[in-house]
Amino acid sequence: MKEKLELLKLLADQTRLEILNILLKEDSYVEKIACELSLTPATICYHLKKMESAGVVNCSRSQFYIIYSLNRDIFEKPLYELIKKDDVVIDTEEKYKKEVISNFFKYGRLTQIPTQRKKREIVLFEILKQFEIDREYGEKEVNEIILRYHEDFCTIRREMIAFGMMTRDHEIYKRVK
Amino acid sequence: MKEKLELLKLLADQTRLEILNILLKEDSYVEKIACELSLTPATICYHLKKMESAGVVNCSRSQFYIIYSLNRDIFEKPLYELIKKDDVVIDTEEKYKKEVISNFFKYGRLTQIPTQRKKREIVLFEILKQFEIDREYGEKEVNEIILRYHEDFCTIRREMIAFGMMTRDHEIYKRVK
DNA sequence: TAATTGATTAGAAATGTATCGAAACACTAT
DNA sequence: ATAGTGTTTCGATACATTTCTAATCAATTA
Numbered sequence: 001m002k003e004k005l006e007l008l009k010l011l012a013d014q015t016r017l018e019i020l021n022i023l024l025k026e027d028s029y030v031e032k033i034a035c036e037l038s039l040t041p042a043t044i045c046y047h048l049k050k051m052e053s054a055g056v057v058n059c060s061r062s063q064f065y066i067i068y069s070l071n072r073d074i075f076e077k078p079l080y081e082l083i084k085k086d087d088v089v090i091d092t093e094e095k096y097k098k099e100v101i102s103n104f105f106k107y108g109r110l111t112q113i114p115t116q117r118k119k120r121e122i123v124l125f126e127i128l129k130q131f132e133i134d135r136e137y138g139e140k141e142v143n144e145i146i147l148r149y150h151e152d153f154c155t156i157r158r159e160m161i162a163f164g165m166m167t168r169d170h171e172i173y174k175r176v177k
Numbered sequence: 178m179k180e181k182l183e184l185l186k187l188l189a190d191q192t193r194l195e196i197l198n199i200l201l202k203e204d205s206y207v208e209k210i211a212c213e214l215s216l217t218p219a220t221i222c223y224h225l226k227k228m229e230s231a232g233v234v235n236c237s238r239s240q241f242y243i244i245y246s247l248n249r250d251i252f253e254k255p256l257y258e259l260i261k262k263d264d265v266v267i268d269t270e271e272k273y274k275k276e277v278i279s280n281f282f283k284y285g286r287l288t289q290i291p292t293q294r295k296k297r298e299i300v301l302f303e304i305l306k307q308f309e310i311d312r313e314y315g316e317k318e319v320n321e322i323i324l325r326y327h328e329d330f331c332t333i334r335r336e337m338i339a340f341g342m343m344t345r346d347h348e349i350y351k352r353v354k
Numbered sequence: 355t356a357a358t359t360g361a362t363t364a365g366a367a368a369t370g371t372a373t374c375g376a377a378a379c380a381c382t383a384t
Numbered sequence: 385a386t387a388g389t390g391t392t393t394c395g396a397t398a399c400a401t402t403t404c405t406a407a408t409c410a411a412t413t414a
């Protein structure tokens with residue numbers, strides 16, 4: 001985790017990005033890079049040494065010059081490899097829910113009630129979030145809230161109860177999960 | 178280019194990485210995150226707003242809370258997408274050369290002379306770099322330099338001439354490309 | 355409308371880091 | 385050896401950024 005942050009910090013600098021782009025084209029050395037970027041050799045050296053100790057670049061002496069080259073492997077990882085802590089597992093269940101929701105809602109409204117039970121549960125739950133848990137709602141109030149999402153408040157209200165998301169007791173509705 | 182640097186800067190911060198990891202698990206809101214990370218809501222707000230304006234997270238009001246969620250698309254790109262300027266094309270030729278070199282050199286010495294002409298040219302050129310262009314070398318001197326890489330200096334010297342990398346004129350050798 | 359709660363902004367303190375000039379270092383050539 | 389060339393280190397400065405407290409804003413509830 002620490003290393004990942006270090007790598008990100010290294011990459012998050014204008015000058016170092018310029019240097020990396022030069023090395024992407026061809027190996028080079030301190031003075032040459034300094035000249036290309038209009039900075040002093042001291043500055044370029046400072047950046048290259050920093051990147052070297054993080055394993056981003058390598059260097060080797062060749063006659064007069066110390067030639068720096070890229071360690072290209074590092075850049076092949078996708079970005080999330082760098083941001084996610086090792087203990088986080090990508091939640092495919094959550095991803096699936098997001099996809100279902102984005103398929104069935106358009107401009108904040110439910111385009112149709114899914115026929116598949118699993119998907120129906122997901123979109124109903126999405127609407128259910130508008131209700132507070134344990135607060136008492138009148139039927140009219142419930143209908144109005146559902147109407148914001150779909151005209152068939154009747155089916156949706158009934159289904160929410162069928163899924164055990166809501167209870168109904170003498171015209172009083174309550175969200176329960 | 179500017180945006181890429183901005184994104185990298187955003188990601189290169191301990192606290193923001195923590196926040197992103199929380200949002201990776203589930204959507205959340207300012208106070209809750211502040212509590213989890215033992216920081217003030219003001220600080221969390223500062224980071225979230227920053228990330229929002231860069232399109233890394235989105236927010237929407239839900240009753241009391243303003244719920245922040247990740248824009249997951251952003252993290253799917255490989256890292257080099259973020260470092261390379263748009264005008265740089267990845268040099269596959271260069272990559273290939275690097276691979277050949279790393280296959281045939283071990284601990285700075287040539288393990289064997291490649292039989293494939295293309296590969297042989299690449300490793301010979303690698304050794305050739307030890308010579309300065311246009312300087313005159315005696316045969317003994319040439320042999321010594323090649324010996325640093327491989328015992329069969331005779332074959333290598335002859336091949337360098339055959340490839341037109343060196344010229345020989347009355348025992349005087351010159352690197353020409 | 356007033357009170358409550360969460361979110362945001364402003365200003366200040368503290369920290370971190372890029373850059374430079376100058377000096378020291380390392381290798382090469384004469 | 386000594387001069388020349390390129391590299392690295394050091395110390396100082398300038399600038400950017402994180403974090404906090406306190407005040408303000410915005411939505412909700414009584």
